[in-house]
Amino acid sequence: MTTPDGPGERANAQALALLADNPGLQRIFAAIDIDGDETRIVGGAVRNALLGRKIEDIDLATTAPPPLVIERARAAGLKMIPTGLDHGTVTLLVDGRAFEVTTLREDIETDGRRAKVCFGRDFCADARRRDFTINALFLDKCGRLFDFVGGVEDIAARRVRFIGDPETRIREDYLRILRFFRFSADYGEGPIDCDGLLAAVRGRAGLAQLSRERVRAELLKLVGARRAPDAVEAMSAAGLLGPLIASAPNPARLRRLVEQDANADPLLRLAAICLETPEDAERIAERLRLSKAERDRLSRAARVIVALHGKPFPLPEHVLNVLLFRHGREAALDGLTLAAIGASSSGQRAAIDFLKTAPEPRLPFSGADLIARGFSGRAVGDALATLRERWIEAEFTDDREKLGRMLDSAVARSAAANR
Structure with a gap:
């Protein structure tokens, strides 16, 4: 847990207090935290609050098992969507905003794509099963920050690293290879973490297990990130990118695109690569x-x-x-x-x-013009295609006499062809 000792820490404490002091969150805390259960904000919202970034989604971790979350939410009049009950996730809708509430859990079996989990009550154990240190921070309803894995220090250093053994984290879900480069591009500064990079290379065969839809979603986020050229160069040098896109990547082209247009959208950035x-x-x-x-x-x-x-x-x-x-x-x-x-x-x-x-x-001729001149069927499309080329050659003239001669010429050619 951190305490606000200096100016930076005090600013962090204020940001976290503002995050926790959310009316929708307070309704959820009041509804679920009964009979010894506790709910905390976790992950990206806490990370972004510390970085002064915009907070999009707010996810929550709770000791209450899913059936109790559902029961208590209904009793409090909160709208509920059972979005991922197999993994302990329930989405609560409060004042038009969605909050994902997930019961604390541990992975007991995984094949690199899907995991079987058991639910628990240990926030520290839950933190240690997550991917990166910067994503494993908890904030309680009083604004107190809990850091079990060194995430605060890594945020301060702008460092993205796996929790515990990187190879173990990757074997739990091979998508974490792509997430590692994406988060490094978005939140990191300086060289990519060496241990994480080595683990990604060693685990690269597991990328073939991932669905193409998951790879697409993660790649588009990656190439749209702040330091995408650095991450793409590292992936390409490590032999990780080519097999995903089935071609030889050109990272230098992405870097030049971003230098010329920092606002280029993710699909255009992907196109620059391949x-x-x-x-x-x-x-x-x-x-x-x-x-x-x-x-x-x-x-x-x-x-x-x-x-x-x-x-x-x-x-x-x-x-x-x-x-x-x-x-x-x-x-x-x-x-x-x-x-x-x-x-x-x-x-x-x-x-x-x-x-x-x-x-x-806009072509100044239409099918109606040609039909009025006696054209029909396929001849209409053929004549329009010819007129398009003639108009281009005429440098898109708007001279009515020239346009009339073009149309007359098309009629004459058609008549000659049909003799």
């Missing part, structure tokens, strides 16, 4: 079980990358308008951003600014 062609998009989507929207976004971006291959920067406006017309704004921006990694910042910025603000060219 996307060059539409075939890459299909392979990545299959390996990571990406959603259809994610798959389509990568495929469209890859087509833009291919279209820009060999084109020097800065790009003329006509080329940028063609990208907007053929691929749409999002794909044009994604593909150009990836294709321009390493290009001069001024040339890249001008192109991106143009793509963000320029109106998308």
